[in-house]
Amino acid sequence: MKYDCVIIGAGLSGMAAAVRLAHFGKKVLVCERHSRIGGLNSYYSRRGELIESGLHAMTNFAAKGAPKSLPLSKLLRQLRIPYGDLAPRGQNGSKIDFPDAVLEFSNDFAELADSVAKRFPHSIDKFLAFDEFVGSYDGLNVTAGYVSARSVLKERLDDELLIEMLFCPLMYYGSAVVDDMDFAQFAIMYKSIFREGFCRPAGGIKALLDILERRFVEGGGEILEKEPRDSRFPERGLVKNCRVATVNVEGGVVSSATLESGEIVETEKVLSSAGLPETESLISASDASKSVADTAEPGVLGFVETVAKLDAPMSARGYDTTITFFNNSAEFAYRPPEEPVSAESGVVCCPDNFRFEAGDFVPTPQIRVTMLANPDAWNTLRENRSDYESAKIAATETALKVAARISRTANIADSVVFTDTFTPNTITRHTERINGAVYGSPMKSKDGRTKIKNLFICGTDQGFLGITGSMLSGISMANMHLLA
Ligand SMILES: Cc1cc2nc3c(=O)[nH]c(=O)nc-3n(C[C@H](O)[C@H](O)[C@H](O)COP(=O)(O)OP(=O)(O)OC[C@H]3O[C@@H](n4cnc5c(N)ncnc54)[C@H](O)[C@@H]3O)c2cc1C
Structure with a gap:
């Protein structure tokens, strides 16, 4: 046949x-x-x-009855999946946390716009005009060539910090390019995260x-x-x-x-x-x-992710944020670090901080930390089992410190039941992706x-x-x- x-x-x-x-x-x-x-x-x-x-989360939240043109509605229609079978549950709310500013966003774009207006009052008009521009940009044009998002944002926005803060979640959730991304990809990610938002299938x-x-x-x-x-x-x-x-x-x-x-x-x-x-x-x-x-x-952007199973939900400690994208230094660097893993920036996620309903599958209490990794360094470590295991333990300890700092919760390590940490090698072993590059080739x-x-x-x-x-x-x- x-x-x-x-x-x-x-x-x-x-x-x-x-x-x-x-x-x-x-x-x-x-x-x-x-x-x-x-x-x-x-x-x-x-x-x-x-x-x-x-x-962590699905992007492109669409409420029941939302316009058919939205990506999630299209996807469900094309696969003939009834909305109620997926039953996406919206996020509580997320943050972009930089040393000199914090922006908050949810599945209501007005929250991000308000947050930008408060922290960057001099830039809000340009930001709203930029939002309109991105909203009407056709990121799905399959014949379009690569356009540097960094150059487009520099042209249309006037605040360096705001630019870096907008890049942080979009790069972490979808750029295979070092320190930049294709503007078409930026537009797709911007709409799917900032305009539509995060959700989880109920199950x-x-x-x-x-x-x-x-x-x-x-x-x-x-x-x-x-x-x-x-x-x-x-x-x-x-x-x-x-x-x-x-x-x-x-x-x-x-x-x-x-x-x-x-x-x-x-x-x-x-x-x-x-x-x-x-x-x-x-x-x-x-x-x-x-x-x-x-x-x-092959791509060169790899990640280390630690999943820490906790004895109680983070919300019980007063931290109900769904996802925090953080950066510690003046510059946001989206590139493989010199060392195996860098805690300079990353993502902290609580998959149990969503708006669940009765009967949903609520993930076991946990906190997840994602950080940029150097695939070459992990490949070298891999040659010696005990070096590799020690590096994983060190990365896990770093991740728990990051989780405590970002959630402003002391003694998080005392509530850890178990941890799992994966490296770029784990991704390669699991999927054959070269360099464990989750977002593939640039x-x-x-x-x-x-x-x-x-x-x-x-x-x-x-x-x-x-x-x-x-x-x-x-x-x-x-x-x-x-x-x-
Ligand atoms: C830790 C982590 C967290 C993530 N979190 C999120 C998130 O919260 N939200 C989100 O939207 N995205 C997230 N992503 C990204 C998302 O998972 C991927 O973008 C998406 O799943 C990619 O799907 P894919 O079909 O392109 O590739 P893959 O998932 O890589 O599928 C390729 C498949 O091909 C198989 N395969 C490879 N070679 C062969 C072969 N020779 N023969 C047979 N089979 C083969 C592999 O085993 C694999 O099953 C995350 C990714 C990771 C690693």
Whole structure:
């Protein structure tokens, strides 16, 4: 049998594309190297607790009945997911915390505008004009080239500190570029975080992944966990424990994919969510060109994240902020630090500080701290197990100090039940992303095309990031390259 499409990876982009293709009766095979879907945003169990591996918050909150043009409404419609199944719960409120200023924002844009007016009264008119400009900017234009957001903000805003404060959350939640970002990406992130805001699925990430699997099955798909001698491939299937080892290209055209287990699957097209340079490394050696794009450089921005499970919610200690984006120095540096991890800036998140309703899955009491990391330093540490473990312990201690300082709560370490810390190496091990670069390559393939005419990219390296963004990427790439 020849598939219409083989999808590499069942992260959020691959799953959204698979659901879409299944709805339209395509012969699609999704291959996921893990036994669980979700990729960067999945979950695991620790001491009997369900821990979400990625979810701080979904961006693009839309209330029930909100305009159909909003990204979340579009996403739900395209995947035929009823609003009540996702049931997004809004955030309490978030902060941008710099030494000389704090800005507060929520899912009501007026709160950010008020906060800017109070702290930057001389800049509020320019800020409101900038907001209008960003609001009408088409960040989704797939033919647009890279434009430095830093240069656009310098032209339109007059306060350096305000510029850095606006960049901090948007870079931390979606820039693969050192100290800058593509203005199209800036516009998408600005609208999704400052204008629409943060939310969580009522059932957490597991519920969202379960919904995607269910929608795939309702579209005629079958879900299998691959056993070593199992070579059955359904006409429409999601196969777990199934790594794609090579994408076989002859004469500049993909003909098939070879799986780690040795089977060869013939296909008309391949849609890869593995990343541009990672996909390039899968191209069969027999193809002379090998290159999928001129700019498939691996990303260099990695993170260390510590999850600290606490004996009581942070809200019980008077800290009910959902997310704080912080920076300690005069300059905000969004680049790999010299040392393995830097506490100069970062993100502190309490996934239990949302507006939950009765019956929701409320995450176990916890605080999460994300800081910039140096992937090279962690690769070197990895060579010696005890050095690596010591560095992780040191990073965890730093994270707990950051959590105490940002939440202005003393003795947070006394309430810690357990911690988990992941490094760029953990991300690479889990997803094969080079350098553990969560946001992938700095240059994206916005239209999903590669140099190989029937090989397409979706997800992170297409350029739509985060949970909502990667699902929209899967949908739009499926629509554009497989359903048009
Ligand atoms: C710690 C952390 C916290 C985050 N928090 C948030 C958040 O709060 N909100 C938010 O919006 N975003 C968050 N993100 C970002 C978000 O998770 C990602 O942008 C999004 O999930 C990317 O989805 P994707 O489909 O592009 O890629 P991935 O999730 O990387 O999916 C790619 C999939 O491909 C599989 N794969 C790779 N190579 C192969 C192969 N050869 N064969 C078979 N399978 C393969 C991988 O196993 C993986 O499942 C976070 C990320 C991390 C790491």
